[in-house]
Amino acid sequence: MEDRIRLEELYGRNVFTLSKMKERLPKSVYRNVLEVMQGGGELSRADADVVAKAMKDWAMENGATHYTHWFQPLTGITAEKHDAFVASPDEDGHMVTAFTGKDLIKGEPDASSFPSGGLRSTFEARGYTAWDITSPAFLKEAGTGVTLCIPTAFCSYKGEALDKKTPLLRSMEAINTQALRILRLFGDTEARRVTTSTGAEQEYFLVDKDKALKREDLIFTGRTLFGAPAPKGQEMEDHYFGVIRERVGEFMKDLNVELWKLGVPAKTQHNEVAPAQHELAPIYENANLATDHNQLVMEAMKRVADHHNLRCLLHEKPFAGVNGSGKHNNWSLTADTGENLLDPGDSPERNIRFLLVLSCVLKAVDTHADLLRQSASDVGNDLRLGANEAPPAIVSVFLGEQLEDVVKQLVETGSADSHTEGGVLRTGVSTLPDINKDATDRNRTSPFAFTGNKFEFRMVGSSDSMAGSTTTLNTIVAEAFCDAADRLEKADNFELAVHDLIKENLTEHQRIIFDGNGYSEVWVQEAARRGLPNIPSMIEAAPALTTDKSVRLFEKFGIFTKVELLSREEIIYETYAKTINIEALTMIDMAAKQIIPACMKYERDLANTIIAVKTAGAVFGAEAEKLQHIADKIDEAQEALDALRALEEQAGKIEQEKERAFFYKDRVLPAMAALRSPCDILEQIVDKASWPFPTYEDLMFEV
Numbered sequence: 001m002e003d004r005i006r007l008e009e010l011y012g013r014n015v016f017t018l019s020k021m022k023e024r025l026p027k028s029v030y031r032n033v034l035e036v037m038q039g040g041g042e043l044s045r046a047d048a049d050v051v052a053k054a055m056k057d058w059a060m061e062n063g064a065t066h067y068t069h070w071f072q073p074l075t076g077i078t079a080e081k082h083d084a085f086v087a088s089p090d091e092d093g094h095m096v097t098a099f100t101g102k103d104l105i106k107g108e109p110d111a112s113s114f115p116s117g118g119l120r121s122t123f124e125a126r127g128y129t130a131w132d133i134t135s136p137a138f139l140k141e142a143g144t145g146v147t148l149c150i151p152t153a154f155c156s157y158k159g160e161a162l163d164k165k166t167p168l169l170r171s172m173e174a175i176n177t178q179a180l181r182i183l184r185l186f187g188d189t190e191a192r193r194v195t196t197s198t199g200a201e202q203e204y205f206l207v208d209k210d211k212a213l214k215r216e217d218l219i220f221t222g223r224t225l226f227g228a229p230a231p232k233g234q235e236m237e238d239h240y241f242g243v244i245r246e247r248v249g250e251f252m253k254d255l256n257v258e259l260w261k262l263g264v265p266a267k268t269q270h271n272e273v274a275p276a277q278h279e280l281a282p283i284y285e286n287a288n289l290a291t292d293h294n295q296l297v298m299e300a301m302k303r304v305a306d307h308h309n310l311r312c313l314l315h316e317k318p319f320a321g322v323n324g325s326g327k328h329n330n331w332s333l334t335a336d337t338g339e340n341l342l343d344p345g346d347s348p349e350r351n352i353r354f355l356l357v358l359s360c361v362l363k364a365v366d367t368h369a370d371l372l373r374q375s376a377s378d379v380g381n382d383l384r385l386g387a388n389e390a391p392p393a394i395v396s397v398f399l400g401e402q403l404e405d406v407v408k409q410l411v412e413t414g415s416a417d418s419h420t421e422g423g424v425l426r427t428g429v430s431t432l433p434d435i436n437k438d439a440t441d442r443n444r445t446s447p448f449a450f451t452g453n454k455f456e457f458r459m460v461g462s463s464d465s466m467a468g469s470t471t472t473l474n475t476i477v478a479e480a481f482c483d484a485a486d487r488l489e490k491a492d493n494f495e496l497a498v499h500d501l502i503k504e505n506l507t508e509h510q511r512i513i514f515d516g517n518g519y520s521e522v523w524v525q526e527a528a529r530r531g532l533p534n535i536p537s538m539i540e541a542a543p544a545l546t547t548d549k550s551v552r553l554f555e556k557f558g559i560f561t562k563v564e565l566l567s568r569e570e571i572i573y574e575t576y577a578k579t580i581n582i583e584a585l586t587m588i589d590m591a592a593k594q595i596i597p598a599c600m601k602y603e604r605d606l607a608n609t610i611i612a613v614k615t616a617g618a619v620f621g622a623e624a625e626k627l628q629h630i631a632d633k634i635d636e637a638q639e640a641l642d643a644l645r646a647l648e649e650q651a652g653k654i655e656q657e658k659e660r661a662f663f664y665k666d667r668v669l670p671a672m673a674a675l676r677s678p679c680d681i682l683e684q685i686v687d688k689a690s691w692p693f694p695t696y697e698d699l700m701f702e703v
């Protein structure tokens with residue numbers, strides 16, 4: 001093949017990797033960089049200058065003209081402001097390039113237009129971006145040319161986090177500290193660091209760009225707001241893992257090349273359940289890097305789709321009636337000795353340590369189910385969670401038959417000694433079974449499932465950042481580790497104490513374990529009986545951020561201050577109201593200017609036909625009935641449209657953010673549904689040629 005892809009040559013080509021630094025930096029500087037990367041602290045200004053020079057040289061050798069501090073404000077997407085590598089020309093008029101250590105370390109974008117939830121008023125617009133040395137700089141090739149991107153954190157003048165990366169990094173510190181305490185208790189003196197790893201399975205839809213551009217809803221909201229179901233949906237189950245169509249395959253090929261160049265370990269690709277839906281999964285990495293990389297994946301998907309005259313839809317629910325898109329957050333904890341704390345292992349000590357870790361995760365998830373639910377909420381995900389497909393809105397944990405059995409025995413008898421063929425494991429007090437890590441089955445309906453050596457959090461929405469859910473997971477588990485370590489470090493008899501603690505954690509929090517069908521009504525009732533929260537929407541989940549329990553948790557580990565939490569809650573209401581507002585306005589526009597006029601035209605043609613035929617002497621029955629039906633539905637649509645307009649006007653007058661958000665949820669959303677319904681019926685009865693924009697059929701089956 002001509003354009004053969006040379007994977008080894010491509011991989012990481014556009015990344016300023018450690019090996020490139022090693023090649024280009026003086027030994028001592030390289031050593032200092034490594035030290036800061038692994039142990040924290042700050043690079044000296046002199047060293048930063050040297051690194052900046054090497055970075056600039058490398059970038060310019062590869063065609064870069066600009067650099068940018070690349071950051072992740074609370075809009076959920078990434079932000080960048082490009083600066084060219086130019087300084088003022090010298091006396092001879094030659095261009096002088098410039099990029100110093102200061103440029104590398106600190107940026108000062110005018111921050112007033114990013115969401116801050118009241119943290120920063122416009123007159124205090126100062127925000128700072130600070131170099132995140134743990135995530136490598138990379139070159140982005142796009143329409144603007146080649147740009148050196150420097151991953152950064154984004155903070156206010158007073159040091160409050162204005163982004164998603166800062167709390168994530170803080171939470172990784174917290175869980176590192178607490179997990180090391182657990183390792184020490186079990187005699188591990190070697191491990192120096194415990195890192196969160198994540199792998200983000202990313203679902204998405206691809207549709208034809210020309211068709212997408214004919215729909216205002218796709219342009220403005222990323223999802224369809226009208227649309228009758230196509231004759232065929234996903235009921236044949238012929239798309240999942242099906243043969244990838246040529247056009248989509250070519251997109252995937254180019255996407256992989258882009259990602260590999262950026263050092264993103266894209267690994268798995270396949271068709272998903274819904275027509276036109278696909279998935280990409282990379283190999284898991286350090287959670288900070290994985291979060292940055294997931295942002296790059298989403299960006300690259302959109303960019304590459306464009307090159308193929310396609311549109312990539314990352315919305316959680318682009319089409320009603322077929323599956324929506326999620327992002328599974330596969331989460332684990334690994335020590336720098338290579339040990340995965342979620343791996344049951346095969347020695348008794350590890351087995352007990354694993355059971356302690358497991359019991360702590362269960363405690364964390366049960367205690368903070370509301371926060372975990374909150375961490376996976378965004379506006380689009382409201383259409384997905386609990387809507388009979390993706391995980392329900394109720395948080396529960398799936399352990400698999402074998403582990404669940406172990407837990408049950410421990411809770412009931414204080415010991416677990418069945419299936420111990422591989423040898424009885426003694427804790428000194430009781431016997432514990434050897435855990436065979438492959439014995440877990442799968443349960444696709446579970447929002448939080450143990451899958452062998454990691455947990456898979458399946459609630460996260462496809463367009464969301466990985467940062468929020470990972471930050472919450474890290475923090476709640478850090479707290480459970482901390483509680484455990486506080487107690488065990490003081491224990492006279494460690495073996496007894498650890499046994500008691502495992503039993504206590506499991507007993508108190510076993511209600512969070514559920515292995516049945518998470519989609520069923522029975523589970524909704526059972527969960528209510530168990531007292532598990534069932535929070536249906538993003539704005540109902542938001543208050544979880546600022547409960548006393550939450551403030552205590554996040555302040556204890558230095559993740560968020562109360563002020564930061566309050567600001568984030570505020571942003572949620574603001575974002576929600578703005579998003580639904582745009583959706584409602586888009587519907588009004590489409591119904592008023594496209595759907596109703598098109599239907600009226602068809603109605604008139606039909607009426608004229610009937611008159612003509614009658615005049616000619618023929619008798620009509622069915623056609624007249626159809627005309628009446630159309631007239632009724634147009635009338636219904638017009639009424640619903642007027643009602644929606646009136647509500648929109650009312651919403652605009654509400655000043656308080658939270659009140660406005662709830663008004664959108666409780667009043668505007670039902671009015672939008674009331675407008676959609678007659679329009680979707682009209683789509684099914686009027687002539688296809690007169691329908692003003694591409695239908696579900698055109699979009700999902702003709703890519």
Ligand code: ADP
Binds near residue numbers: 197201281330332
């Ligand atoms: P599936 O969930 O479909 O079975 P895999 O088990 O292959 O798929 O993994 C899905 C994702 O989980 C991938 O991104 C993979 O890299 C990631 N993953 C695998 N092992 C771990 C781990 N120990 N920690 C974090 N993520 C992991």
Ligand code: MG
Binds near residue numbers: 201328456
């Ligand atoms: Mg998975």
